[in-house]
Amino acid sequence: MAQLLDPVATRSRSMRSGRPVKRALTSRWAYLFVLPALLVFLVFSIGPTIFAFALSLFNWNYLNAAMSKFVGLKNYVDLVKGTRDPSFWSTMWTSAQFVIPMVVGGTVISLLLALLLSGNSPVLYGVRTAVFLAHVTPFVGVSIVWVWLFNPRYGLVNAATALFGMAPRDWLGDPKTAMFAIVVFSLWHEVGFTLIIFLGGLTTLDKTLSEAAQIDRANKLQEIWYVILPQLRPYTIFVIVISTVFSLQAFTQFFVMTGGGPGFSTATLGFAVYQQAFIYRKTGYAAALAVVLFALTAVLSLLQLRASRNTGR
Amino acid sequence: MARRSSRKRWLSGLRNTAAALIGLAWLVPLLWMFLSSVSNDADVYRVPPKLWPAWNWGNYARAWAARPWPRYFANTLIIALSVVAFTLVTSILAGFAFALMRFRGSKTLFYVVMSVMMVPQTVLLIPNFILAHTTGLYDTYWIQILPWAASVFGIFLLRQTLSALPTEIFEAAELDGAGPVSMLVRIAAPLAVPSLILIGLNTFMGSWSSFVWPYLMTQNDTVRPIEVGLQAFYGAEGTDWTGLSAAVTFTTLPVVILFFSLQKYFVQGAFSTQGAVQ
């Protein structure tokens, strides 16, 4: 089962000798080796997560903990009933509007780009670099740049759409377009990373299969569909998992570009946790949202891993 | 034959052109940032925009004087390099153990590690804020370093890389009387260098770009990193667009330079990590 967590290891199974290995590696040293990392996780992630679980059972007075009240599951009841503002279900819908385009769009775009850009010509190399460069630029800075690009009066985006005769829009200020604008920016920023993963995957392709396809007079599209994509499956699954997790937890672009607005139209679950806790100081309710975010991230990742087991033999 | 090759050349020309257009489109925001940073104030408010700037470098001087940037840069470097050092050590240790060593509970512990990846950072802000205060780590470098001193990604990647190594080399080492430490240092680590580079760069970039954590966990400019400084500048001088562009440019530039100087290793690292599969 552990191997299923990473499809790549599954494929390398043939390399293992299969019999029990080496006494030297069956040793107490292992605990010492994993200890530093585990301690860090325990103190700064696992412990605090448990604490957050506990918080979600309180009507927590953020300013004066002594005035907090234990309320049991009330925060979760409010959440399911959608009685808070914004309602939990509208927050979920907002999250879907960000996560789905990011995962689907990000995977498709980076896969297509990888197919287009794999190769040795200097042009392709330069373009790969350009796309990846966007990914390494720090978030706060480029978010600010994109706020300016989307400026309703002086922004480059409106200047560009004007060439096609479109009226200027207040991209980030209009509830209809704000999420779209943030998705465009986020894809611009994130695709570089997933592109690299696919490019890495493409170098591992079995050349003889493609040659066989060409001998069978398969055209390029058929070759991609029947020969290349199946071989890329482990990478695709990795990309889907990683972009789901990243986009569920995205924060900085919302913080800098819209503050979750207008209204709550860009307040995704990851942002809503911050908003409820640090802006509205409904700490207990925020903790309940956080628990949902945690559960959702976990379930999605596990589902995708299961899918990878079922399809990847 | 000749026809086929001319068609091929035509196709590859088409491919290069399409790729070049995409690459240019991708660079537009960064180019625009730079052009704004050397424009006169009045020109950035033109509709339609004025494309050729006035090369007004005064924006840089103005932005540079407004905040303690050298301090921010130094802080960022200190934090990022420390995080990288810690992460590499903890990752290779744990990655080695999970990939090659057999011990009771290894599966469970690995799941524990993997589950950490599913914890959103926002969940941790409140409890860790309290932790930071009770331990006196608030507003120090340490609160910006220690929580990131281990990386799930790093452990995962190294476990993957190392478990793909043929077991024979370790058996040979064992015959020579090598223990786990010397196997790790002499065999595994050198073979994992590409992955280590990838992890190191990734961690460095992540630390450099991190925002919400240092934003909430620090108070004084003496320990604050660049991104928080930039946000402060944006909050205070949001109307000074050309100065802001200059600040974004000079805070982004080091990352870009670093990327270009190490890019070869980065791509190599990425490729050989994935390539270890075969």
Added chain:
Amino acid sequence: MTRNPIRGLATLLVAGSMVLLSACSGSTAGSTPSASALPSLDPSKQTTITFMEAMSSGAQQAALKKMTADFEAQHPNVTVQLQEQPNYGALQTKITAQVAANSAPTIAQVYENWADELSSSNVIVPLDEYVASSKDYKDFYSGIQADMKLRDGKNWMWPFNKSVVVQYYNESLVPKAPATWGEFAQTAKSVSKNGVVALSIDPGSETSPAGGTALFEILAESFGTPVFAKDGTPQFDSDAAKKALNYLVDLKKSNALALGTNYPGQTALGNQTGAFDVSSVASYPFNQKAVGGKFVMGVAPLPAGTAKTANQLAGTNIAMFSSADDQQKAAAWAYMQFLTSPAEMAYWASQTGYLPVVKTAMDEQAMKDYLAKNPWVGDVVKQLDTATPLPPVSYVNKASGALSTAISSAVNGTASVDDALAQAQAAGKKAASES
């Protein structure tokens, strides 16, 4: 400086369980602040106080630093650490986070609604006794005095940087400031051509409503009904509110209004793509700088509405945290009084454009010089007696946030005026009931 991670873990567990225990033990609301006599400052003891503030840019930063240095020179054993935040949103986040972590500053700039929340959690101290001992309090404008109190009638805040809204205009486009909102709309429409959009406003966001929302709130009151009733009840769907929002929508349709972020009115006015900026008096130095002598910038009080000339008292006060010890409280009180003394207020006002909270500041030479150069200040400062702040209730920010959303959607044409306001009213009511 080596830190043992195990100790960290132990501390976390201890801290966590302590907090939980104290939460369970039910020693809750009862803990009333002990009514102690006014602490007195021992001038021979070294004292450090912290002032968390958001005066992070331009003249405000420089002026506050100078005043603080002057105070420290007068009180050689007192050190005032300025904990500067980039903006009010960050300030609020930081204050609450610090308080939650038991490391509150000694004093901080707060809005009325923040003070409501802080006081109901017993983390700031009432200032009644302090106020009674102040010699300048009687000279405060009556609007300022009213603004220091919360709903319980106690003084919880000491005034600091107070402002009202004024209109700035480009005199080469608008020779004379409009006197009524009707005139304002006419003028705005007539100058909006050749790339000029008369007015740009920032409604802000759900979490931090900004100047555009304040303008709407002022308009509603000018047309007859303030957006909050006296007791703080939202009344966002009144006829006056509808009239106010229709007013903005109509300007937008005539291409005389644009929405933006980051003081878009200042930006547009400065680069001559706007004719007006409706903004706080505290924008004055910033607007001056943005205009940079390209044209003459006029300043005038806000136009009158059909019902009255309304204005909003804005800017923050200072609150004192209960966690400070007596020596710190005494030092902080000395500092707070210093800031509002006539001489300092005159300096502050002349540097930053904020209004002096104490009438006697007008007799100071610095203020006289400033008035000679900016005669409009004389008219505007009188509004400190009439302008009203938003009600000091914790939910006011969230409720105003709902209004900012209504403005964005109605002006952008995403929702009708009636629907947008009905929705805001529902959200506002909900915010009020949740608090």
